[in-house]
Amino acid sequence: MSYKGYAYINTIGCQMNVYDSEKLAGILKSHGFEMTNEMDKADIVVCNTCSIRHKAEEKAFSFLGRFAREKKKRPHLMTVMAGCVAQQEGEKAFARVPHLDIVLGTQAFSRFGQHLDALKSGKKQIVDIGESDVIFEAMPEKDRSDEDRSDESGFDGNKISKFVTIMQGCDNYCTYCVVPYVRGRERSRSHTSIVEEIKILAGNGIREITLLGQNVNSYAIKEDGLSFPQLLEKVSCVEGIARIRFATSHPKDLSMELIHAIRDIDKVCNHLHLPVQSGSNKILKKMNRGYTRETYINRIQALKSACPGIALSTDIIVGFPSETPEDFNDTMELLKIVEFDSIFAFAYSDRSSAPAAKFSDQVEEKEKMTRLNQLLELQEIYTHKKNKALVGKFLEVLVEGESHKLRDGFVKTSDKMKQMTGRSASNKIVHFPSDNCAIGDLVTIRIENAYPHSLWGYPGS
């Protein structure tokens, strides 16, 4: 059954949601919709939601809530709540957003088309939070022109890099986290389907792939398939792909085999995101993370000696229930020992479906914010220090596009001269002048200046 009109997708949450939203866009298009970036023009609005923290959840409700009035003016307007909040709330979503047409849980994406058809035949208020054995995997369209791709701008940020989900769900049950409840048990896609998808993306001009899973180190262990490092090897054979990234690695499962894959496979970037969450053994235990501060630091040392210059990033939660100033200090000290290139830090947010919500000694909101700011302030020193250490070095940069906020060093020496921007393998943003490079090129840049969050240099070799 075909519709006519425009579809708008608002994506909140992690990279997996970005990936899923593209697939939802594919289903909408196959049902006759054209994608738009203008919300007011849309005939169907989809919000792909996240429930990892209270704030993300509220964002979803307030975004969808604002269509109540619009729907009175335009009764044909359809609204869809998809993803993690949808899975968590089910029927209850209608109590807060009565005008919703579809509540589409995380394992219901492959049935989205059916529900659109049902809506067209008059069905109302559809809820699907059922389970599914199959992983939602729609292949991308082949040979799309740049023009075709432009209607998805805003999904991935640039047109040379794409996310590819390799597994769904999580079996780790960290006590603060909703993911096992909203995304279900851990399931891995087959390596043949992953590689097939990446080949199509490479054919479409994609140069960089980020493989996604909540814990990529346990890829296909249940399915008895390839190990994750073996998958990296297979993906690295796809012609046209210049760089491979992946997220997330769980410290308890980080193997020497993976460390060696980062060292030995050229296309695998010299960067690892390894969430530590806390530097205190007491808190790590209460979080059910399955490693100690000491094992984490040992893994980091093994990584640094096998892969010199590796860039490291992490996630940290401050103010987990019963975190004392001493526990927090252990986290601050860990930052000084590891010297991460960047961190993502969050104030602990109580999630009613996760066990930690029932833990005693909750930390006051104000105290969480004080600790968060202290941590971020400390990290600024290391982020800048890591950038400054790159001055004078040559970095290979994958060009993402033109950057318009011109740096001091930019001099327009010819008509064609532009300030370009891209990323190094270590995930640093690098700006440089050029009159002859194109998006997707790999260029060598000599770094001249280091800013807190970016670098500046000149092409050269």
Ligand code: SAH
């Ligand atoms: N699977 C990944 C991350 C998933 S969620 C991993 O294990 O690292 C991304 C980040 O959100 C987590 O690493 C954690 O730092 C943060 N997070 C998860 N639940 C949270 C909560 N209840 N409050 C605050 N931050 C949370």
Ligand code: SF4
């Ligand atoms: Fe959540 Fe822990 Fe699973 Fe990561 S490993 S998704 S933090 S339960």
Ligand code: F3S
């Ligand atoms: Fe959020 Fe769901 Fe991702 S809860 S972080 S969108 S898996």
